[in-house]
Amino acid sequence: MIVVDRAPPYLTVQDDGRRRSRSVGVPRGGTMDSFALAAGNALVGNPLNAAVLEWGLGGGSLRFDSECTIALAGARASATLAGTTAAPLTTLHAAKGDELMVEHLDSGRFFYIAVSGGIDVPIVLHSRSTYLPGRFGGLEGRLLRHGDILRLREADGKGPSPGFHVPPELMPAYAAGVVHISPGPQADLFADDAWRTLMEEFRVSAASDRTGYRLDGPALSTSIGTLPSDAGCPGAIQIPGDGRPIALMADAPTVGGYPKIAVVSDADLPILAQREPGASVRFELTSIEQSQRASRKRASDIHTIRHLAESSRRRA
Amino acid sequence: MTVSLIEAYPLGDSAITVRFGTQRSAELLARIHAAAAFLAGASIEAVEDVVPTYLSVTVFYDSLRRSYADISAEIVAACSNADSVAETTRAVRKHVIPVRYDGVDLHAVAELTKLSVEDVISRHTGRGYRVDILGFVPGFAYLSELDEALVLPRRAEPRPRVSAGSVAIAGVQTAVYPLATPGGWHIIGTTDTVMFDPNRPQPSLLRAGDTVRFERVT
Numbered sequence: 001m002i003v004v005d006r007a008p009p010y011l012t013v014q015d016d017g018r019r020r021s022r023s024v025g026v027p028r029g030g031t032m033d034s035f036a037l038a039a040g041n042a043l044v045g046n047p048l049n050a051a052v053l054e055w056g057l058g059g060g061s062l063r064f065d066s067e068c069t070i071a072l073a074g075a076r077a078s079a080t081l082a083g084t085t086a087a088p089l090t091t092l093h094a095a096k097g098d099e100l101m102v103e104h105l106d107s108g109r110f111f112y113i114a115v116s117g118g119i120d121v122p123i124v125l126h127s128r129s130t131y132l133p134g135r136f137g138g139l140e141g142r143l144l145r146h147g148d149i150l151r152l153r154e155a156d157g158k159g160p161s162p163g164f165h166v167p168p169e170l171m172p173a174y175a176a177g178v179v180h181i182s183p184g185p186q187a188d189l190f191a192d193d194a195w196r197t198l199m200e201e202f203r204v205s206a207a208s209d210r211t212g213y214r215l216d217g218p219a220l221s222t223s224i225g226t227l228p229s230d231a232g233c234p235g236a237i238q239i240p241g242d243g244r245p246i247a248l249m250a251d252a253p254t255v256g257g258y259p260k261i262a263v264v265s266d267a268d269l270p271i272l273a274q275r276e277p278g279a280s281v282r283f284e285l286t287s288i289e290q291s292q293r294a295s296r297k298r299a300s301d302i303h304t305i306r307h308l309a310e311s312s313r314r315r316a
Numbered sequence: 317m318t319v320s321l322i323e324a325y326p327l328g329d330s331a332i333t334v335r336f337g338t339q340r341s342a343e344l345l346a347r348i349h350a351a352a353a354f355l356a357g358a359s360i361e362a363v364e365d366v367v368p369t370y371l372s373v374t375v376f377y378d379s380l381r382r383s384y385a386d387i388s389a390e391i392v393a394a395c396s397n398a399d400s401v402a403e404t405t406r407a408v409r410k411h412v413i414p415v416r417y418d419g420v421d422l423h424a425v426a427e428l429t430k431l432s433v434e435d436v437i438s439r440h441t442g443r444g445y446r447v448d449i450l451g452f453v454p455g456f457a458y459l460s461e462l463d464e465a466l467v468l469p470r471r472a473e474p475r476p477r478v479s480a481g482s483v484a485i486a487g488v489q490t491a492v493y494p495l496a497t498p499g500g501w502h503i504i505g506t507t508d509t510v511m512f513d514p515n516r517p518q519p520s521l522l523r524a525g526d527t528v529r530f531e532r533v534t
Contacts, residue, residue, distance in 0.1 A: 022365040022376060023356070024512070024520035025450040124514045134454050134495060136514040185325045185333045185372075228340050229451060231367040231374035233328050255369055255451030263328030266379070288326040288384045295329045299380050 001065035002053075002115065004148040005099065010056035012130035013119050013138035013150070016049040021125045022254045028234055029129045029137070029250050032110045032210060032273040034266070035172050035298065036074035040114030042306035043071035043091045043166070045159030045313075050118030051128040053144075055111040061101045062113070064094040068152065069116040069159045075108025075274060090165040091309065108174065108274040116155035132210075133251060160309035167308070170301040172270050179268045181283045182291040184236060186227070186259035194220040194239075198261065198283055202245065206277040210251040213272065215281065219243030226257040235264035235272075237283075247272060267294040324392050329379045332388055334395050335372040342461075345448060347399060348373055349525035354398035360390060368524045369449050409526040413492065414533040415441075415483050419503035421471075425485070428468055439463040440504065440530055445490060447526045455494035455512025457522040462488050474500035481507050483530065490530075494520075505530075 004011070016037060017030025031037040031054055038048040053062075056075075064070070072079060072088050079086040082098040094100070105111055121128050121139050130138025139148060202217035220243040232238065236248045238258035247264060248256075250273075264272055265286065275281055286294075324334045336351070337344045352368035355375060365376040375391050417437045426433045445459035462485055470486045475498065478484070482493040484501035493499060494511035511521050522528065 019364040019376065021454070021519065022367050023352070023450065024454060024523065025452065025456055026454045026514075026519075125519065131454075133497070134512075134514070182326060182328065185327055185335075187325075228370035229449060230333060230369040230372050231327065231331070233331050233376070235328050253452055254367060255449060260327070263326075266329040288329070292329050292379050292383055295379055 001152065002119075002150040003063040003065055004060075004144050004146060004150070005063050006060040007143070007145045007148070008055055008058045008060035008102070011060065011144040012054050012132070013051050013121050013144070014054040014129045015051040015127055017129050017250065018125045018127045018131075022231070025254050026125060026134070027131065027251050027254055029131045030127065031112065031129075032250050033074045033112065033270040035270040035302075036110070036112040037114075038302045039089060039166055039171075039305055040071045040073035040112050041118070042302060042309050043073075043089065043160060043164065044069045044114050044116045045155065045157060045309070046114065046116065046118050048302060048306070050114070050153070051121065052115070052119065053113040055102070055113065056105070056109055059102050059104045061099055064098050064100070064115075065096065066152070067096050068094050068155070069162070070094050070100070071114045073112040073114065075111040076106045077111050078103040078106055087165065089171070091160045091162050091312070093162040107276070109276055110273060115152055116159050117152040120151040120153045131251065158313060161312045164309050164312040166305050170305055172268065172298075174271055174274055177271065177275060177280050178282050178284055179272050180265040180286045180291060180294065181237065181262035182265065182286055182288045184260035184262045185230065186224070187261055189224050189259055190220065190222065190239070190261050194222060194243075194261070195285075197221070198237075198245070199285070202281045202283075204275045204277050204279050204281060208277060210249055212249050212252055213247045213275075215245045215247065220245065220261070222259070224259045227259055229255040229257045232256050232260060233263065235266065235269045236260045237262045237264065249273065265291040265294055267291070267298040322392060322395055324388050326384050327374055331374050331376045332384065332391055333372050333374045334391060336395070337371055340370050342446075345370065345446075346525075351395045351398035352524060355391070355394055358394055360387075360394065362387065369451075409523065411522065411526060411528045412531050413483075413507050413509050413528060415505040415507050415530045416533055417505040419483065419505045421484075421502040422504045425466070425468065425502050425504055429465055431465060436466065436504065437532060439466055440485070440490065441532050443529075445528045447522045447524050447528065448489070449524055450520065450522065453495060453497050454514070455520040455522070457491060457511075457520075457528075459490045459528055460488050462490055464488075468502060470500040471502060474498055478503060479506075481509070481511075483507055
């Protein structure tokens with residue numbers, strides 16, 4: 001069990017989201033940073049989509065009421081486990097009663113805690129993810145708060161040995177802020193000068209959350225306005241009438257009427273998700289073939305991490 | 317039936333949008349609903365979700381199992397095939413939703429449309445509607461087509477919170493709010509019908525292509 005001793009302003013249960021209910025208007029949801037979800041789970045020996053905690057906006061603390069293996073991923077935090085500095089993307093051992101204290105997030109926006117077994121909350125529409133606007137999933141469809149108790153599912157075997165960490169070359173390039181995009185369904189409606197503008201530097205606006213990130217920067221020239229609604233997805237970059245791009249994120253509505261000029265590559269969506277308000281973003285255009293190749297490469301890197309983590313146990 | 321050229325585009329790494337036409341029409345929507353139903357039942361490998369909208373169908377798939385080049389040919393072929401089998405195979409689900417016509421905007425709507433309140437109600441209950449698309453929030457169904465005397469632009473000032481079960485109109489469409497959200501439509505009534513419940517086997521009462529009538533209750 002995990003006890004929430006002091007909740008940060010934002011704390012929810014998330015997994016890889018809902019992939020079977022978009023036809024009735026349910027967004028995919030799930031973790032904002034899919035790499036953090038998969039890597040965190042690999043580090044504790046879980047299935048890659050086991051439910052984790054997604055943490056944002058400040059400090060807080062959790063207590064582990066039973067012995068378990070944990071890993072911290074995503075945003076970098078000043079964190080201690082039982083009083084000792086807790087390294088990111090590293091397999092850590094928590095003894096019964098150990099406290100995880102997070103002073104604050106140093107860089108990035110979404111911090112993740114993966115725990116052996118995974119967080120045990122009811123499955124709603126094939127997922128344990130919290131969907132706050134719909135008030136379902138996670139723990140009672142809400143933010144976690146002081147005093148909440150989270151049960152853990154039974155861990156499968158012993159898991160990797162403490163101290164194993166993700167080799168840096170297998171991680172997304174979070175720091176550079178370069179995000180690959182492929183042409184979206186309405187790409188051809190935009191003239192060359194709009195595309196040139198999209199390749200300039202943008203900054204993530206303070207008006208950004210799990211639904212979407214507004215991007216501050218030059219406005220794209222557009223006379224398209226609103227079209228008959230079509231389907232969107234996390235990573236779709238839509239251009240409203242004012243020409244100021246909005247990147248749709250995990251909880252974005254399933255359909256919308258703004259033209260979608262491009263879509264962020266699945267492999268790079270974690271990089272965008274972790275950009276803080278004010279941080280720069282540069283887009284680089286790629287083909288759908290290259291984009292899908294990058295996402296397969298990411299999946300293979302995750303499997304490498306999982307394999308290395310498992311063999312660390314055999315060596316130990 | 318005129319069959320316009322079907323065009324397909326990637327929507328990121330994990331979805332493909334197939335566009336059936338460029339102008340909204342009831343006929344086009346019927347084709348799209350038929351194609352979506354066909355695709356959803358076709359057991360195409362790696363397909364996760366099928367989302368019909370006004371001009372297109374979007375198919376979400378597992379891009380680790382199939383590439384865009386690989387799946388697009390099969391999806392486009394299935395869409396073309398759906399066009400030829402559509403009309404005969406599709407059963408339409410019909411719903412009746414009881415409504416108390418007590419909405420906060422009912423009198424304002426009567427004033428704006430220069431109709432009596434009774435007339436607003438009888439025009440709203442007086443016809444069947446088709447579920448065009450679902451979206452905005454889970455279970456939110458855009459229904460058309462409203463009696464033209466009731467057609468109004470959205471409210472200038474959206475409300476920060478519209479209660480679940482609010483029955484509303486805007487443009488040529490009407491809808492029931494499945495959960496409390498911000499909203500800019502004119503609220504003319506209330507229903508106790510649960511439009512969306514993630515814990516029931518069919519979470520959304522309405523699906524694209526269904527038909528709906530509203531029945532006045534007190």
